[in-house]
Amino acid sequence: MSTHSAADAPVDASPPGVPVExxxxxxxxxxxxxxxxxxxxxxxxxxxxxxxxxxxxxxxxxxxxxxxxxxxxxxxxxxxxxxxxxxxxxxxxxxxxxxxxxxxxxxxxxxxxxxxxxxxxxxxxxxxxxxxxxxxxxxxxxxxxxxxxxxxxxxxxxxxxxxxxxxxxxxxxxxxxxxxxxxxxxxxxxxxxxxxxxxxxxxxxxxxxxxxxxxAPADRPRLDLPGTLLVTVGLFCVVYGFSNAETHHWGSPMTWGFLAGGVVLLAVFSWFQTRTRHPLLPMRVLTDRNRGASFAVLGISGAGMFGVFLFLTYYLQLLLQYNPVKTGLAFLPMIGALMVAAQIATNSLLPKMGPRPIVPVGMALAVGGMVWLTALNLHSAYAANVLPPLLVTGVGLGLVMPCAMSVATSGVSEQDAGVASALVNTMQQVGGSIGTALLNTLAATKEHSYLKAHPGGGVAGEALAKLHSYATAYWWSAALFAVGAIVAALLYRSGRIEGSPGEAQAVHM
The missing domain is CATH 1.20.1250.20 (MFS general substrate transporter like domains)
Structure with missing residues (x-):
């Protein structure tokens, strides 16, 4: 690994690490x-x-x-x-x-x-x-x-x-x-x-x-066709298995069968990548501790975010009778908080402290926001009851996601930039699929058990059943974010990452 100052690069040529673009x-x-x-x-x-x-x-x-x-x-x-x-x-x-x-x-x-x-x-x-x-x-x-x-x-x-x-x-x-x-x-x-x-x-x-x-890259190694087949079918089975959990029960072969098959195929893929000359996913992308932590964090946050967007959308539309446009507007303050926190985190906090103190705090704020949402009832007001936890969750996610994305792709050699970037999206996608299946199933089970325990409640009883199901989803989302906080605190290294803004240097592999 060699380190070059960006300021020393000649004006008439691309400095090391700056692409041909x-x-x-x-x-x-x-x-x-x-x-x-x-x-x-x-x-x-x-x-x-x-x-x-x-x-x-x-x-x-x-x-x-x-x-x-x-x-x-x-x-x-x-x-x-x-x-x-x-x-x-x-x-x-x-x-x-x-x-x-x-x-x-x-x-x-x-x-x-x-x-x-x-x-x-x-x-x-x-x-x-x-x-x-x-x-x-x-x-x-x-x-x-x-x-x-x-x-x-x-x-x-x-x-x-x-x-x-x-x-x-x-x-x-x-x-x-x-x-x-x-x-x-x-x-x-x-x-x-x-x-x-x-x-x-x-x-x-x-x-x-x-x-x-x-x-176009100067050196074009062959595409790893066996690895491509293994990881494509493996990821398909995992995503499909979790998708089936929404319409089938967890004990159905259509759920656990595809999940088990996907896990086996991905395990074989991981083994094969260490033995092939031109791996689809070089293990060097994963072995860095900070990058590994970031991929895990992105998967967990992808699963937890589902509880905010889907179930709060249901709550606002079905129980508070918001129309689609009003529902979308209700999320705007959260988006604003997320964007402000993202800029502060990446421009000021990450360069000075590194990801270890920032990402766990963001996850903890997301936990607090989700727990706060469990207090919503049939008569909650937006400004007093919905807006505050949305803002807290937005700030939390703003601290987590851009930091994790930046660290996940930091220090990757240019020849691996595409596959590292793809892995960022893959972790979010698989995490979202897990969140969709897990939270939907848990919420539906809670709604069914509530109606069974409180028969004859009519429309009001159905509304309360939905409210309890949404609260269940919020609690489980909080649990996912809590796991993310622990993972981030344990796996991230202390201190600033290489090539942080404070160093004003670019590190090249």
Missing amino acids: LGKQPRHERANHRWWVLAVIATAQLMVVLDATVVNIALPSAQKALGFSDGNRQWIVTAYSLAFGSLLLVGGRLADLIGRRIVFLIGVVGFAGASALAGAAQNFEVLVSGRALQGLFGAMLAPAALSLLNTTFTDAKERAKAFGIYGAIAGAGGGVGLLLGGALTEHLSWRWTLYVNLVFAVIAFIGGLMLLRKG
Whole structure:
């Protein structure tokens, strides 16, 4: 490992670690160029993040228009998550092997085309096919975007600001999706929750075409086909198994069978990666203690966040009778708190203290926010009872997510940037699938047991049953965040990370 000062780089050539996208420009132009690149990357990432939630609010309208059953309804969400979650590592490695620019642009165009197909669907089959294609191209786009960010911002101070913005988008995208989905469904049509991606895609494609320069890697090792097959099928089984837990019981072979098969395949994949010449996921990406801690934290926070967005959405709409737009607006203060905390964490706290004191505190705040939400009742007021825990949770997630993302990709060699970035998205996706299945199942079980213990309650009894089920989900989300706090406190190293803004240096492998 060698260390170079960013300030010592010659003006007429790319300094070590600065990708070809930014080479051979005066330094002030390179700086301006980098921030435009961030705008392009952020636009593309927002498109992918939004799509995880923007369609959810539109589901009832789409179901009514196309006439598919309640049993098939879950596939509108699951088709996307299955393709996205199982193909992320492959998409990340493709970015490393054939170039991040080309993979990014293909991902943007493909995502836009899939969105148009799904938006124009006249039957259930076409809608599901479009959603699956969105997941496929999203699995190319998301890791390419994050690896471009990682290789573009090598100056430590700029890197902190860039990851603060990127982490805020990743954390707040779910809430923005709820707001946008509600507004589009209410004022236009459910189809516009899909068509809106075309707007983001045009901006991202034109920007990427103009700002990202061709940069194919000089050394192109062969793609690890056995590893690709093992990890793709393994991740598919894990995500599918957890998805089945929502509609089947945990004892069903459709649940535990797929989960067990997925775990076995991923274990074989891990073993194989240590023995193949060109691994899909080099173990050097995982063996750094701080990076390993960050991947674990991102998975746990992905599972815990589900309790905030889904069950609070149900609570606001079903029990407090909020419309979709008002529900989305209710989340805006949380998003604002998250974005402010993200900037403070990455620009001021992380460079001075490192991740060990920051991430556990963020997790602890998220625990407090979720526990606070358990006190909600049928007559709670937004300003007095809903807003305060939302703000606390937003600050907590703002401390956790951008710091973990930055550390997870810090110090990774440029040849591994794509796969490391893909692993960030994979952990969030798998974590979200676990949270979806686990919290939905626990909440449904609580609702059923409450109704059984309190028969004849009528509409009021059903409302109380739902309230108890939501509280159960909040408690379990709090437990997940508590586990995350312990994991972060134990695994992160003390002190600043290498290449922190205080050192004003870029560290290259």
